[in-house]
Amino acid sequence: DLLEFRDGDGQRVGLVVTGRVFGDRDWVELFVHALVPKGAATVRAGVFCSMSGTCWFDDVRVDVSETDPLDGTARAAAFDALRSQMERQYPFFGRAGRPEAADLFPGYREKALAAADPQAFLTVIRDLLVELKDVHVVIETPAGRVPTVTGNPKPLNFDLDVVKSRLTETLDDRLPLLAGVIGEGDDAVGYVMLGTFVLDEAQVERIDEALDALAGTRGLVLDMRPNGGGNEVIGQRIAGRFTDERIVYARNLWRDPSIPGTQGFLDPVDRYLDPSPPARRYGKPVCVLQGPYCVSSTEGFLLMARALEGVTTVGLPSRGASANPAPFEMLPGVRIWLSRWRSLTPEGDDIEGVGVIPQVRVDAAPGAHRTGDPTLDKALELLGPCYLIKNLKFSSES
Numbered sequence: 001d002l003l004e005f006r007d008g009d010g011q012r013v014g015l016v017v018t019g020r021v022f023g024d025r026d027w028v029e030l031f032v033h034a035l036v037p038k039g040a041a042t043v044r045a046g047v048f049c050s051m052s053g054t055c056w057f058d059d060v061r062v063d064v065s066e067t068d069p070l071d072g073t074a075r076a077a078a079f080d081a082l083r084s085q086m087e088r089q090y091p092f093f094g095r096a097g098r099p100e101a102a103d104l105f106p107g108y109r110e111k112a113l114a115a116a117d118p119q120a121f122l123t124v125i126r127d128l129l130v131e132l133k134d135v136h137v138v139i140e141t142p143a144g145r146v147p148t149v150t151g152n153p154k155p156l157n158f159d160l161d162v163v164k165s166r167l168t169e170t171l172d173d174r175l176p177l178l179a180g181v182i183g184e185g186d187d188a189v190g191y192v193m194l195g196t197f198v199l200d201e202a203q204v205e206r207i208d209e210a211l212d213a214l215a216g217t218r219g220l221v222l223d224m225r226p227n228g229g230g231n232e233v234i235g236q237r238i239a240g241r242f243t244d245e246r247i248v249y250a251r252n253l254w255r256d257p258s259i260p261g262t263q264g265f266l267d268p269v270d271r272y273l274d275p276s277p278p279a280r281r282y283g284k285p286v287c288v289l290q291g292p293y294c295v296s297s298t299e300g301f302l303l304m305a306r307a308l309e310g311v312t313t314v315g316l317p318s319r320g321a322s323a324n325p326a327p328f329e330m331l332p333g334v335r336i337w338l339s340r341w342r343s344l345t346p347e348g349d350d351i352e353g354v355g356v357i358p359q360v361r362v363d364a365a366p367g368a369h370r371t372g373d374p375t376l377d378k379a380l381e382l383l384g385p386c387y388l389i390k391n392l393k394f395s396s397e398s
Contacts, residue, residue, distance in 0.1 A: 002048060003032055003062075005040035013037050017048075021258045027058075028258035031088065033081040035067060035329050067332055072113055075121060078330050079112045082125070085328050088257035090132075091265070091342045096320075096353030098132050101262045122146075122334065129336070135295065136325040138337040155293035157316050157364040158225035160193075162373045167191060172210050176226075177203065179210035181217065182380065189383055190214030193223035194238075197230030197297045204234055211241065212280065219383035220282060221376065222305075223289045225315060229296030239304040240276035242286055242311055249273045249307040250300060252324070253342040253350075268344060273304050286311040287379035290358055294318035299343065302356040307346060312382055313358040315375045320355035 005014035014037035018030045036043070045062050049055045065077035083105045087093075094100045108128040115121040122139065129137050129148040139146040160178070164170075167180035168188070176195030181188045192210055199207075214220060222238070239249075250271040256264040275281070288305040290313055299322045305311045323339030330336050342350050360382065362375045 002046050003034045004044045004046065005034075005037050006042050006044070007039045008041045013039050018257065025258060027056075029260075030258065031084050033085060033328075035332060074331075075113050075115070076109075079109055079125075082328065082330050082336060086338060087262055089255055089328075089340055090262070090338055091253065091255050091323070092132070092134065092339060092352060093262040095342075095350070096133075098134070104128065104131060125330075125336075134323070134339055135319070135321045136323040136337065136339045138325075140327065140335040140337060142333045152228050152293045152295055152319060155225045155291050157291040157362070157375050158223075158289075158293070159373065160226070163191075163193065163223070163376065166373065166376065171213055172206060174206070177206055177210065178223075179207075179214070181214070182221070186218065188217050189380060190217035190220040191223065192220070193226070195226045196228060197232065197234045197301070199230065199234055204237065207238065208280075211238070211282070215282060217284070219285045219287070221287050221289065221379050221383070223376070224294055224298055224301060225289050225291040225375070227294055227298040227301075229294075229298045232297035232300040235297060235301035235304060236273055237276070239273055239301060239308065241280050241282045242308045243273060243275045244278075244281060246272055246274050247307055248346050250303040251344040251346060251348065253344055254340065265342075268348065270346075271300070271303075273307070283310070285383050287382055288313045289375050289379060290315040290318055290356065291375070292316055292319055292355075294356070295320075296322050299351060299356050303343075303345060303351075306356065306359065312360060312379075313356070314360045314379045314382065315358050315362055316364070317355035317357050318351075320351050320353045322351060 002015065002017040004012060007013050014034065016032050016034040018032045021028065045060060047057045047060070066074040068074050087101050092098050108124055112121055112124040115124055122141070126139055126146060126148060129139070133149055135149050137148045139148070163178070166182055168182055168184055170180040172179040178193040180191050182191050183189055192207070192214070194207065248270045251268040252271060253268050254266045256266045288302065288311060290302055294302060295318060299318045302313060302318055305313050322343035324341045325337045325339050327335040327337050342352060344350055360378060362378045364374050
């Protein structure tokens with residue numbers, strides 16, 4: 001299904017489509033919601049078959065509603081559209097301590113329609129979304145973004161000042177990057193801390209330069225403990241240095257919007273890591289440090305690290321929230337960011353609410369790291385001169 005909007009000159013000013021439907025199916029209900037874009041004069045509803053075969057369509061209709069949140073009909077339409085979108089897209093109903101859809105929506109609809117003003121209406125919507133306990137569910141308004149859960153916990157197993165004191169040589173300390181060397185001569189170990197994957201190309205090039213400069217070290221520590229996510233492609237660019245072949249490091253599980261109910265999913269899709277050019281290959285042992293602040297795309301990087309031969313993950317479990325969110329435009333100027341996938345290990349285990357478990361666990365009580373860094377110390381121990389990492393398996397306990 002699709003809705004196409006055109007202006008007075010017949011030029012397209014907007015196009016919204018449903019998710020694709022594959023294979024042989026019985027009758028399925030498809031739904032698409034859109035706000036009329038500025039300048040639109042006409043709208044065309046249609047259906048499209050993009051592959052060979054036969055399709056039947058029936059009962060095609062277009063419902064039109066006001067979008068003024070002071071209007072009761074508009075509120076009802078907006079609430080119902082949000083519910084329909086979530087029931088077709090949201091992947092975690094009934095999972096990781098979250099409510100089922102049938103238990104979530106009914107109690108809030110009457111409150112939303114009875115709200116005294118637009119702000120009160122959005123407060124009801126936020127209260128509904130808070131029950132999902134999902135860090136990726138966010139309300140975006142003209143006044144800014146409104147989270148529905150508290151942010152990541154402070155990285156209790158990490159202290160920047162302690163780390164800086166351990167560096168023998170500093171190559172780059174322009175945050176969010178910290179790069180340097182621990183030790184001297186043939187015993188030198190490279191250290192790179194990356195505080196985020198929200199980076200521009202110039203910052204990524206600085207990371208590449210730092211890693212290139214550390215090519216002669218006997219081992220490498222990649223510190224992701226203060227990293228709260230961003231662009232997983234940047235993580236792939238870094239992790240590609242540590243493999244000479246293409247590998248599967250994770251899987252995605254997407255909702256199938258054509259299956260009734262909230263537990264219909266497409267087949268899992270593999271996520272691949274490709275090797276970097278040979279000139280940038282780092283073939284010596286690597287330890288990746290992790291902790292509870294690591295979330296979203298950083299967890300994707302941790303899954304890459306776990307899948308790589310010659311790389312060991314060290315620290316505490318990550319937060320367990322990786323969902324590839326996308327916005328849903330509920331009202332003019334109001335978008336709801338919603339999770340779309342379940343992130344799985346290559347073996348098919350869901351990391352939501354569990355996190356990526358380190359291969360070598362280091363429990364650091366809050367405050368204990370102020371006089372040292374037991375997680376970094378463990379990594380340096382593992383990278384010792386006699387340490388052979390290749391093909392060695394670790395339990396989740398140190």
